[in-house]
Amino acid sequence: MSGNGYLLEVKDLRKWFEVRRGIFSKPLWLKAVDGVSFELRPGEAVSLVGESGSGKTTLGKTILLLHEPTDGKIIFKGEDVTHLKDKKKLMWYRRETGLVQQDPFGAMPSFMTIYRILEEPLIIHKVGDKKEREEIIYKALEEVRLTPVEDFAPKYPHMLSGGQLQRVAIARALILRPSLVVADEPVSMLDASVRVEILNLMREMQESRNITFIYITHDLSTTRYFSEWIFIMYAGHIVERGPTQRVIRNPLHPYTKALLAAIPDPDPENRKRFRDVPPGEPPSLIAPPPGCRFAPRCPVAMDKCKKEEPPEVEVEHNHFVKCWLYV
């Protein structure tokens, strides 16, 4: 590990997708992630929050090298992993990282048993012999509380519920004992009743194994179950980041404020309260507006906002915001 104590450092990371309209036309770039920087220490959990199309999933996948980064740097345990060409190093990185996806049904090969699904990563990374693998798999199923394990192991994915499958997905992501896990909206396709259960399970395992966890969500209300950090993404930028409690209690960026205001509250007192949702839609990522990307929708936008991109400012300790209001 590097001397600064960070597990993961992301420096000015960009992921641009090439969009071609024809053979002879100039390629256009869809800037899904456009200059993102942050650091995470071992065992920290962070919630990456943003609406659809904000680039949060792309960021997560780029960190896992499922997308080739366009620019910037990813440093993991002091090693530059941005463009891993060495197969051995890439396998090491794959082993050190895990992924939990949104759709538990789609995430499982329907023709494999649960046992085989969990065995696959072990086979690929040549972990143990047949007997040791069985032990590891049964233990992993036990940890995600799919008991009795002998009943679940020979089943096929379609025989399990969404919640149970997501437990399998978590078990699969953690079976190689990674130190970094990206969970991409892991509960958004589940029934409300099992969401908290799954989140608690993830939190528990994250804490007990000291895993760095990136929890991608569009649902601010679930972040407090989970993370000590919160990053708010908008149109390919992280617009605000800081400790969860502080960001939720004292949101700085107008977009964060709007997001928090939009959280539905079951209190009947609130039923007539007007929700102040910013008008308009997120900007096009192919031709983003100059200056602050939230400016066209921002209720407090100034002239400057529409011309110059704001810098990231540390307003309080560890609480950063990318807004001209705080410069």
Add this chain to the structure above:
Amino acid sequence: MSEVGMEYSLKGVMRELLSYKSGVASLLILIFLIGLSIYTVTTIPPQKAIAMWRGENNMWIENPRNAAPEWIEYFVHKHLPRTIKVDSREKSFGIVKAKTPIPETNITQIHIEMSFTYDYDDFPSEVNIFFHAKYNASENAPLVRLYWVKPDGTKIPIKEFNMRDPNQILYLSVDQSIYAGITSWLMKEKHIKAAKTVTTQQILFGKLTPSLSQGKVEVEKGTYKLVVDATTYNKGDDVDLKLVVYGTVYGIAGTDHLRRPLIIALLWGTPVALAFGLTASLAISIIQLFIATISGWYAGIVDSIIQRITEIYMIIPFLPFLIMMAAFYKLDIWTILAVVIVLSIFGAGIKSTRALVMQIKEYPYVEAAKAYGASDARIITFYIIPKILPPLVPGLIGSVPGFVFLEAALSLLGLGDPYLPTWGKMINDAYNNGALYKGYYYWILEPSFMLILTALAFAMLGFALDKIVNPRLREM
């Protein structure tokens, strides 16, 4: 792919297959065909089959020519003649042989009487006598006199001659001198002038009534006798003979123009057709599957190259190309199979499978596999192919008859395997010999029936499997 998440276990598929009538029927036919193939290959090895089909050593000389199968009797309601063989060397009932040496000479008188019962409703197709004599060729050859004795005792002299060859064959039904002899006998003894259409066998086996002059003749049933009086001129000389009265029906499949039993071709056609059809279909489908998966998975330049090759292949006219190859090089069946496979691996199937692969490679489970480090080869073989294989199986099974028919079509054009007997070659022989014109329907219908049976089995199996993997086609 709407049936994502459906599971196909062999047991489950079998159980479901047996719930369809077409599934049960196709399985029964397939079991029959496979059993027949195993029986054929184990009892008649290929070398033996080729030798039999070539008719080595005149092995079929005692078979009737163009005989119909025996079961044809059920349609014509007649007792049709089987082939009758009587051999003077065998000691059995109805054969009498007496040797009388003339004292003080080397001359021996040999008297042979061979009787047999003829109770069929039709005339034999041919009558031949095979001699097996023993004499010194440089000395005097035995003198032979042949008489034909009818059930009523009428004795017709057939021929009197000196033997020319110890294994001389007398073709009674085509020998013009014999025909002339017995018609003149008929004229002299019975005062009947036989019409030109009356054949030797009709005079030998028919009732000798005046209607012979109109060409009308009925079979006379009863015990016939061939009487041979031979005179040998040297000590140790002997004369034996075998009388073969050829029937008009033979076995369960009949014979062809070269007296070969058609059952050989029918039997051997089965393993050849199954092997050809299944190998072609399986090999083509699996190779196409891999090519399409590689094309869809790697995209970019690899994909472009494979797609352009596919498009070129799709333009090449398959059948004319194959016919040209087969005509130039006189290929055997396994080379034809290889050519068929090579000409088909970049077929149109690649396009649809590739489209499927491009869809599946975006599935979350493939992304998950990448995230835990699965290699491209592993993802293709263990993650993508198992997913696209089940929907392809019905098509694979359904394409078997196409290849079986292709082999038959090539054989029919005379471009099939030059040695192995196959169904297509049988039809080709039948066609070349004007089977339908001459009324030998069985010759064409038998191989056609086998072809259709095979096609039906695979087609029905394909449809039933299609219903299982495409639940939308399921019957209510």
